[in-house]
Amino acid sequence: MKYLLNGAIAALLLGGAAAHANESVLAEVAKPEQWAIQTGDYANTRYSELDQINKGNVGDLRVAWSFSTGVLRGHEGSPLVIGDVMYVHTPFPNKVFALDLKDNGRILWRYEPQQNPEVIAVMCCDTVNRGLAYADNTILLHQADTTLVALDATTGAEKWKVKTGDPAIGETNTTTVLPVKDKVIVGVSGGEYGVRGRVTAYNLADGSEAWKAYSTGPDAEMLVDPENTTHLGKPIGPDSSLNSWEGDQWKIGGGTTWGWFSYDPDLNLMYYGTGNPSTWNPSQRPGDNKWSMTIMARDVDTGMAKWFYQMTPHDEWDFDGVNEMILTDQDVDGTPRKLLTHFDRNGLAYTLDRESGELLVAEKFDPAVNWTTGVDMDPASDTYGRPAVVAEYSTEQNGEDVNSTGICPAALGSKDQQPASYSPKTQTFYVPTNHVCMDYEPFRVAYTAGQPYVGATLSMFPAPGSHGGMGNFIAWDNVTGTIKWSIPEQFSVWSGALATAGDVVFYGTLEGYLKAVDAETGAELFKFKTSSGIIGNVMTYMHDGKQYIGILSGVGGWAGIGLAAGLTNPNDGLGAVGGYAALSDYTELGGQLTVFELPG
Amino acid sequence: MRFTTSLATLFLGTMLAGAAPAQEAPPPSTADKGTAAGAASETMGQQLGELDAQVHGDSPAGVAAGTTVLPNGMDITPVEMVEGRWTNADGLPVPKIAEDGTTDYATFSGFRRYHAECHVCHGPDGEGSTYAPALKNTVLNMDYYDFLEIAASGKQEVNAASNQVMPAFGTNKNAWCYINDIYVYLLARGTDGIPRGRPAKKEAKSDEFTEQENSCMSM
Numbered sequence: 160m161k162y163l164l165n166g167a168i169a170a171l172l173l174g175g176a177a178a179h180a181n182e183s184v185l186a187e188v189a190k191p192e193q194w195a196i197q198t199g200d201y202a203n204t205r206y207s208e209l210d211q212i213n214k215g216n217v218g219d220l221r222v223a224w225s226f227s228t229g230v231l232r233g234h235e236g237s238p239l240v241i242g243d244v245m246y247v248h249t250p251f252p253n254k255v256f257a258l259d260l261k262d263n264g265r266i267l268w269r270y271e272p273q274q275n276p277e278v279i280a281v282m283c284c285d286t287v288n289r290g291l292a293y294a295d296n297t298i299l300l301h302q303a304d305t306t307l308v309a310l311d312a313t314t315g316a317e318k319w320k321v322k323t324g325d326p327a328i329g330e331t332n333t334t335t336v337l338p339v340k341d342k343v344i345v346g347v348s349g350g351e352y353g354v355r356g357r358v359t360a361y362n363l364a365d366g367s368e369a370w371k372a373y374s375t376g377p378d379a380e381m382l383v384d385p386e387n388t389t390h391l392g393k394p395i396g397p398d399s400s401l402n403s404w405e406g407d408q409w410k411i412g413g414g415t416t417w418g419w420f421s422y423d424p425d426l427n428l429m430y431y432g433t434g435n436p437s438t439w440n441p442s443q444r445p446g447d448n449k450w451s452m453t454i455m456a457r458d459v460d461t462g463m464a465k466w467f468y469q470m471t472p473h474d475e476w477d478f479d480g481v482n483e484m485i486l487t488d489q490d491v492d493g494t495p496r497k498l499l500t501h502f503d504r505n506g507l508a509y510t511l512d513r514e515s516g517e518l519l520v521a522e523k524f525d526p527a528v529n530w531t532t533g534v535d536m537d538p539a540s541d542t543y544g545r546p547a548v549v550a551e552y553s554t555e556q557n558g559e560d561v562n563s564t565g566i567c568p569a570a571l572g573s574k575d576q577q578p579a580s581y582s583p584k585t586q587t588f589y590v591p592t593n594h595v596c597m598d599y600e601p602f603r604v605a606y607t608a609g610q611p612y613v614g615a616t617l618s619m620f621p622a623p624g625s626h627g628g629m630g631n632f633i634a635w636d637n638v639t640g641t642i643k644w645s646i647p648e649q650f651s652v653w654s655g656a657l658a659t660a661g662d663v664v665f666y667g668t669l670e671g672y673l674k675a676v677d678a679e680t681g682a683e684l685f686k687f688k689t690s691s692g693i694i695g696n697v698m699t700y701m702h703d704g705k706q707y708i709g710i711l712s713g714v715g716g717w718a719g720i721g722l723a724a725g726l727t728n729p730n731d732g733l734g735a736v737g738g739y740a741a742l743s744d745y746t747e748l749g750g751q752l753t754v755f756e757l758p759g
Numbered sequence: 760m761r762f763t764t765s766l767a768t769l770f771l772g773t774m775l776a777g778a779a780p781a782q783e784a785p786p787p788s789t790a791d792k793g794t795a796a797g798a799a800s801e802t803m804g805q806q807l808g809e810l811d812a813q814v815h816g817d818s819p820a821g822v823a824a825g826t827t828v829l830p831n832g833m834d835i836t837p838v839e840m841v842e843g844r845w846t847n848a849d850g851l852p853v854p855k856i857a858e859d860g861t862t863d864y865a866t867f868s869g870f871r872r873y874h875a876e877c878h879v880c881h882g883p884d885g886e887g888s889t890y891a892p893a894l895k896n897t898v899l900n901m902d903y904y905d906f907l908e909i910a911a912s913g914k915q916e917v918n919a920a921s922n923q924v925m926p927a928f929g930t931n932k933n934a935w936c937y938i939n940d941i942y943v944y945l946l947a948r949g950t951d952g953i954p955r956g957r958p959a960k961k962e963a964k965s966d967e968f969t970e971q972e973n974s975c976m977s978m
Contacts, residue, residue: 232890232922251922276917280926284879285890351879439875560964562957598957602871605976610931616874618883618956719889720882748889 183295184338185424187241192701194240194709197290197335198578199657199698202486203421205580206658207699211706213661216757217675217684223707223756225690226264230254231748233694233715235576236290236335237655238752239298240700240709241312246298247752250715251279251286253302257315260702268315270300278304278326281352281609284717287333287694289419289576294338294363301345305332307361309343319366323347323359328608330354334576337420337429339459342369346416350434350479353411353612356451358420358431360462370462374414374433374450375400381450381464382457388464389516391544395467403447411606412444413437414451418481418576423497426514428456428465430499432480439477439570440601440614441555447472452480454501454509456516466516471505472545475554476530476599477570477615478505483578486513489586491638500637502579502590504572507534507546510637518544522640524574524633525592527567527622554599554615562600569597569619571651571717578696579635580656580664585678587643588635589664591652594622595629632656632666632674634681644681650742653718654710655696665708667693669718670745673710673755691749692742694718708755714746826950829899835946837863843967844939851903852939854947860960862953864968867961869944872937876928884955885948890923895948903942910938936975 187195191208199205212220228234232250239246244267245258252274257267279286282303292299297318298310305324308317323345324330329352337344342360350356356374361367372382378397385397400409414433421430433455436448452471457464471478485500499513506528510520521534530553531546550556552566571593579590597619604614621629630648635641654667662678669692675685692714699708719742827836837845837855844865845855855863862870873885880891887893898906911929928934934941947953 229919230922231920276915276922276924277926279917279922279924280913286922600871600957602875603972603976604875605932607931607933610926610928611876611879611933613875613879613933616871618874715889720879720891742889 184293187293193242194237194698194700195293196239196338197236197292197696198419198421198483199580201339201422201424203419203483203578204485204487204583204658205578205656205696206582206660208660209699209701209706210659210661211701212659212663212699212708212757214663214677214684217661217663219757220675220685220687220708220755221758222687223754224264225754226256226258226752228254228256228711228713228750228752230713230750232713232750233285233287233719234711234713234750235287235333235694235696235716237696237698237711238709239291239293240698240702241293243702244312245700245709246291246293246312248288248291248300249750250288250713251282251303253288253300255291255298255300255310255315257312270310270315272300272302272306272308274302274304274306275326278331281326281329281349282331282333284720285715287716289333290335292336292338292343294343297363299336299338299343301332301334301336303331303333305330305347307336307343307345307366309363309366321361321366321368323361324349324354328352328354329610332417334417334419337422338363339422339429342459344420344429344459346418346420346431348415348417350413350415350417350437351611351613352609353413353437353606354415355410355412356414356416356433358416358457358462360459372457372462372464374416374453374455375404375409375412375448377401382462383464389466390468391516391518391538400449403449405445408444411437411612412448412451414448414453416481418479419483419578421484421486422459423486423513426497427458427460428513429459430454430456430484430486430513432482432484432501432503434479434481435474435477438604438606438612438614440559440603441473441475442559442601443603443614445473448474452478454480454484454499454511456513468509468511468516468518468544470503470507470509470546473555475548475601476505476566478503478572480504482572482574482576484513485579485581485588487581487583487637489638491519498637500581500588502574502588502592502635504568504575505531505546506568506573507531508635508637508640510640520637520640524590524635524642525568525594525622525631527594527596527625528573529565529567554601559602560600562598564598565596565623566599567596567622568593569595570599570617571595571619575653575717577653577694578655580658582658582664582678584660584662585658586636586638587678588637589656589658589666589678590633590635591654591656591666592631592633593629593651594625594631594647595619595651596622630669632676632681646676646681646683651718653694653716657697657699657708659699665697665710667695667697667710667712669693669714669742671712671714673697673708673753687755689753690751692719692746705756709752711750711752713750714742714748718742829946829950831900831902833903835950843965843971845943852943854943854952856947856952860953860958862947862958862961863943864962864964865940866944866947866953867958868937868968869940869942870958872934873941873944876931876934877941880925885945886955891925894945898942898945899949906942907938910941911935932975936971
């Protein structure tokens, strides 16, 4: 009876709330004093209009206060600030804290879900979570075990919860959700377990499923229209995915959706990328493996796909296509365009027209990238839009049980999920990158549900013939496809960037530094070593007329695994073993939010 | 565990007794004493010297360079090849590294399988990560059968300070078919028998090995 009653109320509310929800997120995001969505805004620019902290005074920053989360694993994402309340999340067990900014961060409420710890065992690469979302006085938490829960933002009480996946077959969650209009849209992790990727939309009012769009399989299950869904301007045609796999392999074919989501309210389209095809052994899955490694544009109301662009057909290196899609309005050749810019794991930065899916720019954003000579930009060509693969670095052409050496970038990509930032003032993208190469040897593997389905072994090492470090923080021009400046870093930069109207760009490092640099020149203006390595994303907010910068510390994630003991270059011979920096010499596990302010 | 340790002790005692009857068999639990005992025995000294020549790099934590006896008492001297894999006198899997660094195929296979199944938590080359232990050290202290049990059934340490869960690999053919390979690879790493990275030289894959690999595919 109680359930029915609640359902009736929810149904009643739904009519009124449907149009309201979208406005709620848009309205909250539009207030520069808040950090209302993980990505800063729907366009994923991670840009703030706040300028109280600027390049003239950022050097005076000091710690205002800090908060320990009580969890010692990789801390990705960032807190949210809505009004006078800050919402902080943690890695597994995915605690949520509501902190009162009016009362020195007193804990207003806390929420800790009960999750079966078995889920940790099927999380590839640490128990990270990329943060909460907010809509209509509701905090949305997508737990590691794929439970999506809606919490009352005022009290922390559960409104509803729904299971979006099955950890028993390796389905887990690490990413944040997209609250949009009357829906909340979620992805799934598990590309290393043969999970079939998809995005699923739930109704914000009650958690009921609205639509589900798979990355692979029959047209009806992918929510594509063979005639009207396009790839580089042409219809994708019937059975586009089924035709690109052998037999039923698409069922365990990956294409997971663990990255970021962006949304264009005017076009009513959401944008995201799909992950690697399973397994990592390309010889075991002939074909283009559609639609893994693909940028997707979908109508948020229906899920119907408007256009796709597959960046890395038949992946041979684990170059997931999940990194963020940053939406900007800029002039190209004197014409205003609605652009989408994406820094892919494969080392290429793509600029597309986000309305049509037309490919405008595809250039390397790290000069070390060597697996391809570039993308075919000739619309008349048979291989239009495809990257030209260098045979020497093709793990498919070299075959099973052969070690392909010196491939750049490594499987973690020239950039992983750590999100870039865009400043409209400088029309520049600020990109945290990896500068790491690899040897990659594929071999045959068997599929067992809920067990790793990897099929390759790899060794990683700093890009040879460079500065010896494993990362760069770069400024990128997305119209010309060129690097403006590049700051060498000892370790991969695994922290999301923040650009502000104060002409400052912030990012964190794996040693634990929060750094501020000049948005024009990249000159370092400030740094402070926090309690642990940073893989979280920098955020900013204003409270009581004062601007603050917030960052989560807590080393871990894929970076914490690969770099904890340092990397070695097998090609350097024995003499250099141990010659590269070990992250464990610089930092330890942690879980802390640090908030910075100007004196006075 | 007790059973294996006492077996190893028995074996070690027998071997030393044969080589130098006047010497007491050393307790197998400390590597230092193992080396000292070796110096006291000409035959042992030669054996250790030979192994020493195979060792690359610095001494790892917990075991002196050149020892054939692990802190857990296991003697890792390869004695016999059984079904394509080297074993010690107790029939337990061990690595065999030639003087020029060439590894037996099982150790190489272990390198590959480790970096497909284990390294996403335990880090490259058995070195550990920010949250999972360095298995190259674990195998020096942990008994072979305990290693197998944890690999098969998994392990949980979930409490206020820790959220560590290792999955059970007992039903994962990609791991379980090669668990002995992974074990000998980690032994080779833990005793510095091979350096970090991909083994430079390896024995050829035997037909027996290929046959076993094929039997482990279910697709």
